[in-house]
Amino acid sequence: MLRLRNSILSHLLSTSAASTVWPLHQHLSAAAAAVSPRPSFAVEKYLIDTCGLTRAQALKAATKIPHVNCPSKPDAVLAFLAGLGLSSADVAAVVARDPKFLCAGVERTLDPVVLGLNGLGISRSEVARLVSLAPERFRSRCIVSKLQYYLPLFGSTERLLRALNHSSNLLSSSLEKVVKPNVAFLQECGLGACDIASLCGCARWILATKPEHVRAMATRAEAVGVPRGSGLFRQAMQAVAFLSESEIAIKVEQLKNMLKWSDAEVGIAVRKAPMVLVRSNDALQRKSEFFISEVGLEPAYIAHRPALLSYSLEGRIKPRYYVLKFLKVKGLLHQDRDYYNAVMISEKFFMARFICPHKKAAPHLAEDYAAACRGEMATRFRFT
Incomplete structure (x- = not known):
């Protein structure tokens, strides 16, 4: 660098000596402009002006893509998103959620993913929804094989997209180590694909959680009196999904007190309608008072017909x-x-x-x- 600078100065000095028109400082300015690097790409400005992010969003997003030094790849990605039919607001949401999406290779990754998903019967508009739901997963080709597994399980793209809307962990979890073992176990418990999809609607984490957690959940469901293979086992799993053994015991005592049930009667009611375990105490109390005081029903009558408690x-x-x-x-x-x-x-x-x-x-x-x-x-x- 020192040698280059000396060479430049030597050249300028010799030139200036022969010229009476261009002063030395102008020679230095011109030389500096000739050797100075090109202005760096203003990532934050691009995120605001081109992608539609707010200044706060752009400041945060820029820290995740510091290596972006020209607009060529981001421009290609934005064109790809526009081609899928995403609105300006949708694009801004995708970039804000996953700034690295701007660095994805369109020809190498994004286009092949779209082709793969189309091959599974997923329409272009559904692909666009998928990008919005899980942009960080979409920029990986493995998303195609994962959706190929999930589609038959959920029965339709719409149901799958609804599940992903609540739990994008389905796309980040290992199929071989987590998801498939959980599905196999639930099938052993007598649940079909529709039951599993329905269970995912309430316990959205169930397929993506550790298999031992799902087994513990099944044990709690059996403990309330609903055996595996029963038509009500899915409801029992749903009912105990967010309840520990101690919380179930507390709820059973509350049911006995509110509805004037014996141990046998509460057992009958829970076996017939496991979801009674998750009804609010206030609603159950008001229904109990109406059934017993107003309608004149006996507690045993209600225990044998606990579905009554599920209605408004x-x-x-x-x-x-x-x-x-x-x-x-x-x-x-x-x-x-x-x-x-x-x-x-x-x-x-x-x-x-x-x-x-x-x-x-x-x-x-x-x-x-x-x-x-x-x-x-x-x-x-x-x-x-």
Whole structure:
């Protein structure tokens, strides 16, 4: 460097001696401009002006891609994203979440990934959603083989995308060491692909967690009285997913106290409807009081029909009770209908059995029932 500088100075001095027009300092400035490096690529400015990030986002993102010194590769990536149909806001969100996406090779990685996913039947718009959901995973070719495994399990791209929306860990977890062992174990417990996909909807971490955690979860499900292979085992797994053994024991005691159940009755209820373990205490208390005090149901009756506890008190349980009571008081119910059956049937069949046949005798019944479903107590439903 010293030799270069001396050479430049020597050249300038000899030149300046022969020239009376160009002063020495101008020679030095021109020489400095000739040997100075090109201005560095302004990453932060590019992130703000071209990618649409806020200044705060750009400052944070720039620290993750300090090696980017020209816009050629980022420009190619932005063109790729635009080609998939991502909006400016979507692109900004992708870059903010994963700035390294701007460094991905379009021809080497991104285009082959798109072709591979299209080959699995995933449309271009679905590919675009996938980029937004998991950009850091999309820039790896292994995403194609992982989705090839997951698609049959979830049954459709839409279900898979919904699962990834809540747990992108599915794409980062090892298929061989974690996911496949968990799936195999759940299948041994009698769960089919639809059951597993449904379980992932609530316990989103289940396939990506350590296999020993899934086995412990199954043990807790069995402990509440639901055996493996039972049609309710998936619900039992779902119910105990976020409960420890001690928390389950506490909940069982609370159920006994709120619903006036014996040990045997609470056991029956949990076996028949494991999700009763995750119902809120406030909701259960209010339903218990209504069933026992208002409707006059015995605790044992409820224990053998715990599905009653799964319905909305205001939106279903009370309105249907008011209709049955009204019909009985008016002498329009010619046989003693079982309340459980009236609650359990669909809205369509409830209307067909208890509302429509009485249009002439009770012309306002449908109106009053609709009001009750909205939480409004009709005057004609007041009998005291």
